[in-house]
Amino acid sequence: MGIGMFIFLFVTAVSVDSFGIGCVLGLKKVKLAFWGIVVIAFVSGMVFLLSSYFGHLLVHVVKPEMAEKAGAVALIGIGIYFLRQFFKKHTEDQQDPWLNPAKVLNDPVTADVDKSGGIQGKEVWLLGTALSLDTIGAGISGALIGLPVLMTAGLIASATFLMLSTGIIAGSKLTSRVESISILPGVLLIIIGLIKLS
Template sequence: MHWISVIMFAVASNLDNLGIGLSFGMKRTRIPWLPNILIACITMIGTYFSMRMGEWLVQFISSDMANLSGALVIILIGIWTLWGSIRSSDSKEELEAPTLSEVLRNPIHADQDHNQVISWKESLALGLALTLNNIATGIGAGATGISALWTTVITGILSVLFIGVGSNVGRRMARTWFGRYSNVLAGILLCLIGLYEILI
């Protein structure tokens, strides 16, 4: 089993979570344990089923082609993530209560009632938004043969840790470069995972 790829994928999948935690922390918006765990559970479900879908798809092509295809998908998603972060660099924050579709496009708007606490209901939309960003990557990772079970477990653990740590650190920082560049780092890491899977 490719433990390096498992860990790198889990980290890449949760860089958005860390960035969200930092952003909420800087806004003094709390994410209690129950909502945090709910987000992790949704992330785990999305990761597991997307990777299983990737494993299912490889039944129709050779193992070498499956690994190459999965790696290329991960690289393309990494490039897309980088491009998306560049395009959204000039976006402005919404002041009014966001709709579900707006939360899915930008998870930082999950605090819909602006009470500076993410409720368990708001965490469902936040978890879904973060998970949707990782589905295509999960399919690509599954196609490369990375363990779906262990990737799911580690992704869930890191989700709780990254959001919790990010929130606590964010409350102590006026600004952070990581919150602004988490998408860039995630894109780079995904590209590295894809290259690693091609070269090994």
């Protein structure tokens, strides 16, 4: 598999959740301003960049072959974790989203903490944090398997912006729930990890 296709799959796996969350927000008529989408995209890219830095530190103390395999195994582990979270769904509905940002991934509307009908102010950072959770492990793993960090971070920020914007527009025109798309990141990360292991 060419590096371009590999990066495409990786970026898609990390950012596709944004589309599903955007759809739910659009479906529920929860507003998110343009600048809010920009902030969330920026947070995703920066979290990937910072976590990749720690991954590069590990590369210097681990043999290249071992680093790549460790990164692949980590991606599979992250994928399995997100699949588990998808099937676990709403078992923690009573938790405060500020204490458990991951809850927002299962129910994006909880990011509207003040129930104002829009995500604004600190709530934008809450949603950005939730969407960035998978980029922490992915950033470390991406560095271990040798992905170009700056380019990948930029692509993740751009893809997050595009998918979240598109999702909100699409969601506003849908009449059924679309949360099942949240299964894709876990599946894609597992596939990418298996490809790197083979």
